[in-house]
C-alpha cells in the first residue's frame with residue numbers, strides 16, 4: 056500500500072478483512088461518483104485499544120475520512136484532467152486549479168491524504184524504531200526521546216485543529232513540522248514519514264480536552280515496521296501518500 060496510489064491501493068485492498076465491509080456498510084454515505092474510494096482500516100477498529108478506543112476509530116475512519124473522500128470526489132466531478140491527477144500532484148499544484156474548487160481540494164484532498172497515511176502508521180506495538188529510521192532520528196532530530204518530546208510539543212501547540220508530522224526528504228533527512236486543519240506537507244512537494252492527527256475528533260471520546268495525554272499515548276500504537284517501509288519508499292522516490 057505504501058508505494059501505490061490510493062486508487063490502485065483500493066483494488067489491492069478489495070480482499071481485506073470482513074470487518075472492513077461491515078464498517079463500510081454500517082457507516083456508508085452516498086459517495087459522489089469519482090476516482091477516490093476509502094480503503095478499509097488495515098486492522099480491526101479495536102487494534103489500538105486501550106490507547107485509542109474502537110468507537111473513535113470507527114467514527115474517525117468511517118465518517119470523517121469517508122466525508123473527505125466523498126467531498127473530494129464531489130469537488131472533482133466534471134473537472135476532467137484534474138480528476139485524473141495523482142493526489143500528491145493535485146495538492147502540490149493547488150494554485151493551478153480553478154479557484155472555485157481550490158479550497159475544497161485543499162481541505163478534502165488533504166484530509167484524504169493525511170488519514171490514508173495515519174491509518175498506515177498505527178495498529179502497531181509502539182516501542183522504539185530500529186535500523187535506518189532510528190539512525191535518521193538520532194542524526195536529524197536529536198535522538199528518540201527528544202524527537203518524541205518535540206513532536207508532542209508541536210502537537211500541543213497547534214491551536215485548534217491540525218496535524219504534527221515528521222517529513223522525510225528524498226535523501227532521508229527528517230524534520231518535525233505542524234500544519235493547521237487538513238493542510239499537509241504534500242502541498243509543499245514534501246513527503247510525510249508519519250504524523251498524528253490532533254483534531255479533537257481523534258481523541259475526544261477517551262481524552263476529552265487532554266490532548267497532551269493523547270499525544271503521549273499515541274506512541275504506544277505506532278507501527279514502526281510500517282514507518283520503516285515508508286522510509287525506504289521515500290528514499291526510493293516511490294512514497295506516494
Ligand code: MN3
Pocket residue numbers: 115119170252254256257
Ligand atoms: Mn482526523
